[in-house]
Amino acid sequence: MNSTSADIYEIAMGRWSRRLSRSFLDFVAAPSCGSLIDVGCGTGSLTLAAATRYPKANIVGIDLMTDYLTEALRNTATNVRFETGDASALPFADDSFDTAFSQLLLNDLDGPAGAVGEMVRVTRAKGRIAATVWDRAGGLTFIRLFLDAAAILVDGPGEDLRKKVFDVPYQNEDALFDLWADAGLHDVDTTTIAVRMDFLDFDDYWQSLLGAHSLIREFFANLSPELAHDVQQATMRAFLGGKADGRRSLVASALAVRGIVPSYPVSSYV
Numbered sequence: 470m471n472s473t474s475a476d477i478y479e480i481a482m483g484r485w486s487r488r489l490s491r492s493f494l495d496f497v498a499a500p501s502c503g504s505l506i507d508v509g510c511g512t513g514s515l516t517l518a519a520a521t522r523y524p525k526a527n528i529v530g531i532d533l534m535t536d537y538l539t540e541a542l543r544n545t546a547t548n549v550r551f552e553t554g555d556a557s558a559l560p561f562a563d564d565s566f567d568t569a570f571s572q573l574l575l576n577d578l579d580g581p582a583g584a585v586g587e588m589v590r591v592t593r594a595k596g597r598i599a600a601t602v603w604d605r606a607g608g609l610t611f612i613r614l615f616l617d618a619a620a621i622l623v624d625g626p627g628e629d630l631r632k633k634v635f636d637v638p639y640q641n642e643d644a645l646f647d648l649w650a651d652a653g654l655h656d657v658d659t660t661t662i663a664v665r666m667d668f669l670d671f672d673d674y675w676q677s678l679l680g681a682h683s684l685i686r687e688f689f690a691n692l693s694p695e696l697a698h699d700v701q702q703a704t705m706r707a708f709l710g711g712k713a714d715g716r717r718s719l720v721a722s723a724l725a726v727r728g729i730v731p732s733y734p735v736s737s738y739v
Contacts, residue, residue, distance in 0.1 A: 482681060483512055486573060488664045489601065489723055490518035493572060496660055496725050497599040502526050503567035508556050508588055509574030511537045513544065519570075520546035529566075531559065556584040564593045571600040573723075575648075576637040585652045592730050598654055599727035600645070601662065606635040608722030611666055615678055615685065618703035623696060630688045645726035654728030666719045671705050674717065678704075 493515065499505060502525040507516040510530030520528050528546075531554040532538055538551045545551065554560045556571070557580055569588040575581040588598050603609055616634060619627035639645050642659035649657045668674040679686050689697060708717060 482573070483514060485664060485666055485721060486511070486514040487518065489662060490515045490572065492662045492664065493599075493601050493723070493725060494518060494522055496662065497568065497570055497597060497727060499523065499568040499570070499597055504565065505529070505568045505570070506531065506561070506566045506591065508559070508569060508571040508584065510551065511573070513551065515570065515572040516549055516551070517544055517546060520549045524548060531556070557587060559587045559591050561591045563590055565591045566596065567593055568597045570598070573602060575600055576602045576605070576639055581638060582648065582651070585648060589652050589654065589730055594730055594732040596730045597727060598649070598730060599725065601723045601725040602639055602645070604640070604661065604722045604724050605637055606640055610719045610721065611674065611678060612681055612685070614707040615700070615704045618700050618707065619688065622699050622703060623692065626688065630684060633684055634682055639724065642724055642726070645724055649726050649728040653731060655731050657726065657728040659724065659726045662723045662725055664721050664723070666721050668717050668719070670714050670716065671708055674708055675701070
């Protein structure tokens, strides 16, 4: 059976996004009831974590990827519904929610500021807006092991790949703070969240790596057999650290931001 995009995502990132969800919700500190929206919900890690934490809340998860939503529906909760929709044009009226949040989405959008504006539009005055993104260059060790090996061994294309994966709009807390402030949000606050990525062995790591980013899969698939072997072996040596294959635990960090929708129209502020 062919793997869907949701299957690939679950192997690569789903288990880590579930871990991140718990700490991110601590930071969001949403009210225990009311209505919440998870923008770019993917396979539902954050949505379902919120449903468990806030059983009296009504929660909507929205994503453009139907494969992801199909996976999310396998584990849905009674206080959750999932819908197909675009983060840049949310299909909801103004002031529909008390809290809007997004996990691991903004750095993959062409127009992240527009998506933040939509989150603000659909959230009521004094509601919370929050988001988190991976600290790709500084906080994703499991990807860096491969990208550094590729940059060294595959002159030109390897370095280009590293730049493409790491060159994202929001690479530090200050950039996220400015994005929230520019959207007219008040009481803006940022933090860095650490999670552990636990792998059974190198094979487990390798499967997660290849699913982590389409550019990585395409790059590796297009290498000659000799170069592919060399890059994989160099990555494995870095992963093993001179010890026998087996369990490894790597730290990953994510940048998070939150703010409050002002009680007057945001358009009068920006």
